[in-house]
Amino acid sequence: xxxxxxxxxxxEKPDEIPDILKKEAKVAxxxxxxxxxxxxxxVITAMVDLSKLGWNKIRKDGSSVVIGxxxxxxxxxxxxxxxxxxxxxxxxxxxxxxxxxxxxxxxVGGSLADFPPWSDLIATLIALDAKVTWLEDGxxxxxxxxxxxxxxxxxxDKNLVREITVPEKDLSYSVKRLAxxxxxxxxxxxxxxxxxxxxxxxxxxxxxxxxxDRVARQSDAEAAIAGxxxxxxxxxxxxxxxxxxxxxxxxxxxxxxxxxxxVYLKDALAEIAGRK
Amino acid sequence: MSATTTIREKFTVNGKAVELAMEPNxxxxxxxxxxxxxxxxxxxxxxxxxxCMVQLDGVPVNSCQVLAVSAKGKKVTTSKGxxxxxxxxxxxxxxxxxxxxxxxxxxPGFVVVTDALxxxxxxxxxxxxxxxxxxxxxxxxxxxxxxDAVKLAAKKLKKG
Numbered sequence: 001x002x003x004x005x006x007x008x009x010x011x012e013k014p015d016e017i018p019d020i021l022k023k024e025a026k027v028a029x030x031x032x033x034x035x036x037x038x039x040x041x042x043v044i045t046a047m048v049d050l051s052k053l054g055w056n057k058i059r060k061d062g063s064s065v066v067i068g069x070x071x072x073x074x075x076x077x078x079x080x081x082x083x084x085x086x087x088x089x090x091x092x093x094x095x096x097x098x099x100x101x102x103x104x105x106x107x108v109g110g111s112l113a114d115f116p117p118w119s120d121l122i123a124t125l126i127a128l129d130a131k132v133t134w135l136e137d138g139x140x141x142x143x144x145x146x147x148x149x150x151x152x153x154x155x156x157d158k159n160l161v162r163e164i165t166v167p168e169k170d171l172s173y174s175v176k177r178l179a180x181x182x183x184x185x186x187x188x189x190x191x192x193x194x195x196x197x198x199x200x201x202x203x204x205x206x207x208x209x210x211x212x213d214r215v216a217r218q219s220d221a222e223a224a225i226a227g228x229x230x231x232x233x234x235x236x237x238x239x240x241x242x243x244x245x246x247x248x249x250x251x252x253x254x255x256x257x258x259x260x261x262x263v264y265l266k267d268a269l270a271e272i273a274g275r276k
Numbered sequence: 277m278s279a280t281t282t283i284r285e286k287f288t289v290n291g292k293a294v295e296l297a298m299e300p301n302x303x304x305x306x307x308x309x310x311x312x313x314x315x316x317x318x319x320x321x322x323x324x325x326x327x328c329m330v331q332l333d334g335v336p337v338n339s340c341q342v343l344a345v346s347a348k349g350k351k352v353t354t355s356k357g358x359x360x361x362x363x364x365x366x367x368x369x370x371x372x373x374x375x376x377x378x379x380x381x382x383x384p385g386f387v388v389v390t391d392a393l394x395x396x397x398x399x400x401x402x403x404x405x406x407x408x409x410x411x412x413x414x415x416x417x418x419x420x421x422x423x424d425a426v427k428l429a430a431k432k433l434k435k436g
Contacts, residue, residue, distance in 0.1 A: 047345075100411050
């Protein structure tokens, strides 16, 4: 349960943050608050609300789209900042997350920093080779790929996600999620991106999140489709090469979920091939 | 004796400037109900049922998923802000006329979201209605009459 004695701060500039971090025993950054309300940690002494920093902007920057950390999922979904396929892939993935009203609260920065197993954000960001910029200890600006940020668990306590950069790319894609109902948390997310040139697949990326190790890049399945046309045999071969491990939960067994990744990958590749 | 942690923050609720008493760790749902806005219903407290739906600066949110302090200074609209006994809204009339109200517990949430939907999209198709209202659960009606009510409200509002 969150402490009654919680102190709230509403910085208007990022340089106000290090002081707060120095003085407070345990700070939580507040974007939309959905992760905080799920965890309800009783060790948090102070809440730093990010709403006055103006970090919810979504803008074009050269051949990329830059999404501020406090942009909500629905702000991304409704944004007309870019018509690139890669941005549409992200919009498509986020439009499936939770319910409409919850998407009005979940922020991209919070979802990336917290990375819950049902996140509808991370698989797609990795598939798009997106980059994340964060403030280390609220101060020094750092940048890395989302894949590295996740692998090295850089979304820790005092690191504050500032923005996400999505390269604009002309690509084919498919995103899938396993959930009991459309508005519920996904059990896993699958994101597939690739370039289809003269009927053959180039630069495929297949990512599953929600697995035992949180993220499982499917390099074998990617190798099975790279440089090939997506025939039924090639799709079957790729699905057979899926390697994922899950924990069982109250809804689905671990083996069932692993099998469903193969099923969804077949569907995703058939979609990319234009057969669905 | 421990010092009080209760604070007071300013909001605009249903068009009226108010100061609400709250604890710094309370949700907007708790604060609204503790301050008399009991039309905001407490269903699951987990953001799953939509009974606690309010508009925050015009955007529908589950008030159980909003820490109240984070919403200070904002405009909150409850179902009574959409319409009340003295001034029943077209949306509320449509819900009654379509037979969409059974036990009624979920209806304040549905009314709030329907109002937001019809302001954003005055002529929604059935799929758009279902997608927009997918955070609201009703355990009585089976949704058919609720969707009818939204369509009826849209029709009535278009007629003016």
